[in-house]
Amino acid sequence: MHARIRTLSLAVLTFALAACDKSIPEPNPAVPPTTMGPKAVSGSSAPTATAAASPEPVQRIPAPARIVAIGDLHGDLAATRAALRIAGAIDDKDRWVGKDLMIVQTGDEIDRGDEDRDIIDLFERLADEAKLTGGAVIALNGNHELMNVQLDLRYVTDDAFKDFVGMPGVTTTDPRLGRVSEPGKARAAAFLPGGPYARKLAKRNLFAIVGDTIFVHGGISPKHVRYGLERMNREASAWMDGSVNHVPAIITAEDGPVWLRRYSAASDPEDCRVLKETLAMLSAKRMVVGHTVQRGGITSACDEQVWRIDVGMSKYYGGKPEVLEIKGAEVRPLRADG
Numbered sequence: 001m002h003a004r005i006r007t008l009s010l011a012v013l014t015f016a017l018a019a020c021d022k023s024i025p026e027p028n029p030a031v032p033p034t035t036m037g038p039k040a041v042s043g044s045s046a047p048t049a050t051a052a053a054s055p056e057p058v059q060r061i062p063a064p065a066r067i068v069a070i071g072d073l074h075g076d077l078a079a080t081r082a083a084l085r086i087a088g089a090i091d092d093k094d095r096w097v098g099k100d101l102m103i104v105q106t107g108d109e110i111d112r113g114d115e116d117r118d119i120i121d122l123f124e125r126l127a128d129e130a131k132l133t134g135g136a137v138i139a140l141n142g143n144h145e146l147m148n149v150q151l152d153l154r155y156v157t158d159d160a161f162k163d164f165v166g167m168p169g170v171t172t173t174d175p176r177l178g179r180v181s182e183p184g185k186a187r188a189a190a191f192l193p194g195g196p197y198a199r200k201l202a203k204r205n206l207f208a209i210v211g212d213t214i215f216v217h218g219g220i221s222p223k224h225v226r227y228g229l230e231r232m233n234r235e236a237s238a239w240m241d242g243s244v245n246h247v248p249a250i251i252t253a254e255d256g257p258v259w260l261r262r263y264s265a266a267s268d269p270e271d272c273r274v275l276k277e278t279l280a281m282l283s284a285k286r287m288v289v290g291h292t293v294q295r296g297g298i299t300s301a302c303d304e305q306v307w308r309i310d311v312g313m314s315k316y317y318g319g320k321p322e323v324l325e326i327k328g329a330e331v332r333p334l335r336a337d338g
Contacts, residue, residue, distance in 0.1 A: 058229050058282060063211025064136070067326040068334070069307075070105045071290040072142065074314035075113020075160060080122065082321040083313060086334050089130075089137075094122065096129035103130070104208060106290040106309065107142020107217035107258065112316040114159035120200060141204045141236065142217035142290065143258040146247070148191040149198050149240050151176070153184060161187045169196050194242025202240035205233045206257050212285040213326060219260035219289050219306075221274060224250070225281045232257065263306045264292035272302035279305060286331070288324060297322050298333040307331065
């Protein structure tokens with residue numbers, strides 16, 4: 001656990017004032033805000049969402065006997081541990097005990113809570129430990145991971161900023177940090193494209209198809225499939241690791257894979273039709289999404305073709321930890337109370 005200096009009052013980005021107020025809805029921008037740093041708002045134009053001439057095959061991971069999906073965690077380490085223990089993944093020392101279990105976390109590990117660095121590090125360690133026993137831990141990127149790489153830090157707490165102060169390998173002299181006030185520069189530098197935590201996120205995908213289930217933070221639509229899902233994974237990764245200086249608009253748009261809500265809000269017949277079309281294009285049976293809090297716990301819609309697993313389990317939202325278990329054709333929520 002990283003030491004925290006709780007006696008300091010941290011003044012960070014000027015545009016952060018009042019943004020963490022729960023009464024203010026999270027923005028869902030079609031165009032990234034101008035506070036995202038010079039790389040993100042330079043004169044380079046991002047590729048348009050045109051269909052690939054010959055869409056490449058989508059990588060599929062063979063389904064293990066048991067998959068457990070975990071939704072948004074938002075910087076709450078206690079809720080993260082609780083979810084992983086409900087899944088049977090870790091013991092009381094946070095060591096992997098899941099054997100051949102596969103965990104899929106659908107993004108938004110960070111922001112809104114104080115311990116987001118700890119959560120990223122925990123999932124990275126568990127991924128290594130799971131491999132040793134034939135298991136797997138797949139963590140996907142959500143909109144908040146992308147926002148941090150874009151230097152959109154409105155939802156970072158004071159303690160989460162402090163966790164990066166003095167971090168080895170972080171330089172705060174990058175000119176892209178010019179708009180960030182001094183106390184926030186260390187975290188911002190860690191998440192800049194090419195920074196140490198941006199490179200960690202660059203190893204994660206925007207989606208994963210395991211067996212006949214597609215996992216994604218917001219949602220996949222037919223236009224994403226036509227554009228190329230693997231292409232989006234590569235382009236997002238290249239931007240995060242600093243290889244290119246922009247992220248394509250199709251990824252960050254309001255209806256992009258980390259922002260889309262049409263399957264996780266009150267889905268109507270047209271939403272279900274689009275979902276069915278998308279699943280048919282991917283030869284999948286169901287989609288599992290996070291991003292939109294389900295206040296009563298995990299829900300499904302469209303004849304169980306979509307499962308919504310963001311239960312607001314973090315302290316910020318006050319929900320209870322809950323995960324989704326997939327065993328062959330059987331899909332069911334799991335809670336601590338059984």
